[in-house]
Amino acid sequence: DAGVIQSPRHEVTEMGQEVTLRCKPISGHDYLFWYRQTMMRGLELLIYFNNNVPIDDSGMPEDRFSAKMPNASFSTLKIQPSEPRDSAVYFCASSLPTSGGLAKNIQYFGAGTRLSVL
Amino acid sequence: RKEVEQDPGPFNVPEGATVAFNCTYSNSASQSFFWYRQDCRKEPKLLMSVYSSGNEDGRFTAQLNRASQYISLLIRDSKLSDSATYLCVVKGGLAYKYIFGTGTRLKVLA
Numbered sequence: 001d002a003g004v005i006q007s008p009r010h011e012v013t014e015m016g017q018e019v020t021l022r023c024k025p026i027s028g029h030d031y032l033f034w035y036r037q038t039m040m041r042g043l044e045l046l047i048y049f050n051n052n053v054p055i056d057d058s059g060m061p062e063d064r065f066s067a068k069m070p071n072a073s074f075s076t077l078k079i080q081p082s083e084p085r086d087s088a089v090y091f092c093a094s095s096l097p098t099s100g101g102l103a104k105n106i107q108y109f110g111a112g113t114r115l116s117v118l
Numbered sequence: 119r120k121e122v123e124q125d126p127g128p129f130n131v132p133e134g135a136t137v138a139f140n141c142t143y144s145n146s147a148s149q150s151f152f153w154y155r156q157d158c159r160k161e162p163k164l165l166m167s168v169y170s171s172g173n174e175d176g177r178f179t180a181q182l183n184r185a186s187q188y189i190s191l192l193i194r195d196s197k198l199s200d201s202a203t204y205l206c207v208v209k210g211g212l213a214y215k216y217i218f219g220t221g222t223r224l225k226v227l228a
Contacts, residue, residue: 031214035218041220042218042219042220042221043162043205043218043220045217045218048214048215050214055214056215091161091162105150105167105209106152106164106167107164107207107216108164109161109162109163110161111160112161
């Protein structure tokens with residue numbers, strides 16, 4: 001299995017531009033999570049989906065952030081317009097909580113997208 | 119009060135030492151507990167799940183104390199390769215949300 005795949009790995013943009021981050025979860029996983037990590041605040045949950053449906057978006061910082069999951073194998077996180085304070089590493093993770101045994105509830109992370117907004 | 123709290127460290131220990139990290143959580147309804155490891159500029163990866171009865175995986179031992187609402191991680195015979203940030207993770211109650219601590223940095227010195 002290829003694991004969780006995120007793109008791009010690095011993104012440098014200017015303030016005011018639209019940024020789209022992409023994620024392909026592990027095949028068969030029915031939960032998908034978007035996180036943001038900064039030195040100051042650590043790893044923060046932004047939003048998560050179950051079976052492509054957004055369940056909790058209370059962590060989304062403001063209306064400039066939006067996330068979609070049009071199908072089971074693809075999700076996007078969009079920032080429009082971007083601001084310098086959005087600079088962070090954005091991680092996508094997926095899990096299969098209904099599986100049995102030791103694998104239950106484990107989250108698997110993608111390599112992250114390092115975003116710099118100038 | 120943060121939902122999950124960890125001592126940020128850094129813990130600087132010599133090779134071969136035993137080191138222990140604690141993590142406290144505020145939601146008594148929390149159901150699942152984990153330790154993740156994160157190397158510099160990499161993604162978090164599961165180190166081990168934490169079970170009520172405590173569990174061991176080689177040099178690593180994790181324990182859960184529900185009454186006091188803390189979990190611990192013990193690393194024996196530290197290796198240089200153990201240098202990383204260790205994240206305490208708690209899955210709370212009914213919601214399928216994972217709350218991450220800010221991590222404890224460990225540096226094992228030669």
